[in-house]
Amino acid sequence: MREFDSDDIVILVSRTLSPFIMLFALYVVFHGHYSPGGGFQGGTMLAAAVILIRLAAGSELAHLQFPRELGTPLGAAGVFIYFGTGLATMLGGGRFLDYAFLPLAGTAPALRSLGILLVEVGVGLAVLGILTAIFDDLLEGSGE
Amino acid sequence: MSDAPALPVLILLGTAILAPLVSLLLRRSARALAVAAVAAAASISAVNLVRVLGRGTLHTHMAGWPPPIGIEYVLDPLAAFVAAVINSIVLIVLVHARLSVDAEIPDRSRHVSFYALVLLMLCGFNGIVATGDFFNLYVWLEISSLSLYGLVAAGDRRSPVAAFRYLIMGTIGATFYLLGLGFLFVMTGSLNMADLAAILPHVWREPPVVVGLVLMVAGMSIKMALFPLHGWLPDAYTTAPSSASALIAPTGTKVGAYVLIRLLFFVFGAEFAARTLPVTSVIGWLAAAAVIYGSVMAMAQKELKRMLAFSSVAQVGYIGIGIGLASPLGLIGAVLHVLNHACMKALLFLVAGSFRLKLGHSRIDRFNAAVRRQMPWTTAAFAAGALSMVGVPPLAGFFSKWYLALGAVRASNWIFLAVILVSSLLNAVYFFRVLERLYMGKTGGPGKQEGPAGEAVEDGPRDGEAAASMLVPVLLLAAALLVIGLLNAVVVKQVIMKMIPQGMM
């Protein structure tokens, strides 16, 4: 990479900010199904938090927080949570993503709420993973 | 299975996601997974086709939401047919792909993503074909396009540039489509195809509807590489890995054609698309130009894959002419040509791939009789494909031209007739040029030199006939050409006749 002059203040600020951003991001994710927000937005915020550290502290440090190898698999895993939910409903005898048929205990409305929550979480993870991966890939090898 | 129409999509999507995860644990599993998934998808869509023909259109409502609120997946004969064709062709090509991919993508770690992309692309195609919702179609369109860009970029040194051009053009197309869809949505408040078909007759003289239709048609014309919007195609097909071009060429443009047919004849209706607002005739004339232009350009090419790419432009033109006729015969010709051209182009590109692997190049001026002596069966299959392209009965290629010609005469459009017939002569010129070299080229040096830059053709056997895994698919397709040709009446009567929409008669 371009040699990186890490500024203590910047690192300090971003280190303090990052967890709160993540917290708010999680809030957004988990509120997706009955108020503004959801997986995409929350995931983007999570990614923002991660990328903030990368910008502030440079890759070497940042990868201690979130190793770059994690990006793509996390994304795949996220999408798979989403997909798996849909599959589960099919196994439960319903249509794809027909949450009411989740093979779990509970009334249909509860199951719907749970199902969409699962999906939001999946989407959130996917967005986090993929955005970070894109950031890393674009950064990788620039310069050297 | 209530989800039957969506099932291939789901299977392919799931496998595409799983492939990277699984291959973290066991290496080399990607290809097996891909083949298995595509095989499953192909067999399901075959079953679906039979069911649709037997019991009529299949519907499934995503997540149990009924349309027009929910997204509906619909398999009518047209969709089922196209899906079956695409899936089975891709299956055949994937069988052939192994050696060729190993050779042309030396970096093994990239194979996983290659096969994942193939799955995503096919998933997107299936989605486009199966969905009953125009916005959903847009999403699938972009999914497939993105994976196409990736596949193209996996090719030789120049491929990323071609891929980037393709990306720019493709995005313009998709965005036009989206914009046009926006106009329709504003006017009708619905995105569901059946719903739109019901609402449009009341509003279809409104300017926004017309604008919307034109924009959507323009966008899809870019996707199906209709002359003069074909600019991205030749470079993309030429520089992509052989197996990628063998995957894209038979399927990609066809899907664009499918969307056009769906939009023009099933949603707007032939009456509107042909008489009220003569979109189809514009398409027809452009297509006629495409046929001539593509064939002429193909003559000028020195590189086999590039020649085939330009001939694809021409062949898309045939489908366009069929659409342009906006008559049952035209539709029959177009849809039958979707099948025929898929088989022919897959065959020819696969042969080009085998040549690249075996000889290290696919440059026409370097072919000679040594090639034929080295791999007689592959060459014979190529000859069969070439003859079919020229339109020698009883091979398949003749009959799509036959129906198109009938349609042109019935519409007493003599220029289309002339174009269709003359083009088969042009095909003859550039294909016999290759055949002549393959069968009588003076064997100067040995038939194999080292390949163009960016290709590692060293690994893999270099002499003798192509390996079974490459030979069998090729011969299979060659045989298919003859069978389809002889049994085309069955296809036409049992399948295509059933998909002619009301109001076209």
Add this chain to the structure above:
Amino acid sequence: MTQMTHAAGFSSLAPLLAVLISLAAVPLILASARRPNLREFWTLAASFLKFGLVFSLLPHVLAGREATVVLLEIAPGIRLALRADPFAVFFALVASGLWILTSFFSIGYVRGLDDKRQTRYFASFAVCLSATMGVAFASNLLTFIVFYEILTVATYPLVIHKETPVAIRAGRKYLAYTLTAGVFLVAATVVTYQAAGTLDFRAGGIPGLADVSGGTLRALFFLFMAGVGVKAAIMPLHGWLPTAMAAPTPVSALLHAVAVVKSGVFGVVRVVGFVFGPALMKGLGLNGVLAVFAAVSIIAASLIAFRQDNLKLRLAYSTVGHLSYIVLGSALLSTGALTGSVLHLAFHATLKITLFFCAGAIYVNLHRENISDLDGIGRVMPWTMGAFATAAIGLSGVPPLNGFVSKWWLGWGAVEAGNVLPLAVLALSGLLNAGYLLPIVRRAFLRPGKGLDGKGEASPFMVVPLILAAVVSLLFGLVPNLFFRFHDLARAVAAAILGGEGR
């Protein structure tokens, strides 16, 4: 693969088998590439079987029963169907019969030159014969096209057989002409189907065409002629034929004197008699146009033939002329003329194949192609040149050879049609024929030869067939109805065309 309809008992399968038999021989021939004798055995077996099958159809057609095979439906409403009407059987008999002779001759020829690519040669030959049978038996235009195109493609390897630059150029020219013709034929067929709603050949013309506007019909007719006229080498569409003489002589002999070109004229007669029909032809005055083209071709070709020093080229141009005899006969549309043209289809074949065989024998034996080098060869190759002389006389239309019979009928037909001009054309071309063929004989026998010491006849494989061909020509000249009742068949065809079915 197909569902047969057993309309007329076993015999209904005979046409199909006749088509398939030589096709079935192809893999065997390819398989036994290493063992020439076995390979040639397959060829001969196929040729004899084919001939037998066709011959078995003869009694049926003479009794007025037409064997038919309906294969699969190739396109909605159009079936891939074979029908053995008199004309078809007639043509099939000629082609398959002469294939036997040619096979023997070919063996002598290719071995005499110990050719490298004999396997491909025999294989393509077999395919060509299948296609020819298909053309003969085709019961509708689409079937006709299918086999016509197959014939086109299958002949290509034979034309470029020598793989010399000349041969390759000849191949290109051949493809350019014939593929274009195929395209025109397809166009014509499409239009016909739209206009008439059917493509089945019907003696006396397809009824549906009657109520189509004259302009369209004229255009349609010229499309058809452009389609079949190329193989029939009607001037100015004859250009490929002389060039195609680059092929080995047996190929020229069978394909460019019998199978290919004859399937062209066969197509002309089919179109004239079985698609348009006499009424339309006369009504639109198309037969006049056709007749003029034919007459011009006859004279012009004969004149050009004079200037050729290469023996095969001279024969080629003479072929162009004689093909136009047949076209002329079909254009005159009178009983006699049609009989004559159909007969000429067979008789010109026997005569011309004799001449080509002779040319081949001379080439293999003495490696001479130019007429100017043929001085005195009559002394070393008496049998060959004797046969040559016989055939030459026959082509000039001198009794008692069969050439006279067909020409007689043509002339008689011209008179019937109340038109004397064709008569003059025939007489003149007869003289011209004599003029460009007999000098060769004179050279061969009367001029002293050079460098012929120690040379003898060619191998019996070649001499016997050519003598046979000559003898057959003579016999047919004496008894036109011999063996095959050619004469009756021809009458039947003429009657069918002019008087609708039967009679």
Add this chain to the structure above:
Amino acid sequence: MKTLDFFVGHYAYWFVVALLVLGLYGMMVKRNLVKKLIGMTIFQVAVIIFYIASAVKREATIPIADKAIGTADASLYINPLQHTLMLTAIVVGVATAGVAYALLIIIFRRYNTLHEPELMEAMKREEEEDGDE
């Protein structure tokens, strides 16, 4: 006056049109691939704005069930469908941009330029090398 209303009243759409033209201009005319890409993004954004603009209603609030308003009268909420659609469209756009940038990076590594004429030049040179190799 009326025409003025027409122009002012549809300001959002004129804005969209302007963006569309701008984006197309960027893609077609600019020689630098990155600029083409920027043009492409503008083009997509224009369409997104077009959808959103078509969702607006006078005196309507964001489409979240509000006790105070109740759900009886749909005209009190703006149409949420376009927003959800465009959410997807945005994601598609991001993905496309991601792929495009990845491609650009590869291109830059191979040819050390993103300026189209130079790129063509370099590729033509390669072509010739292949030709006489």
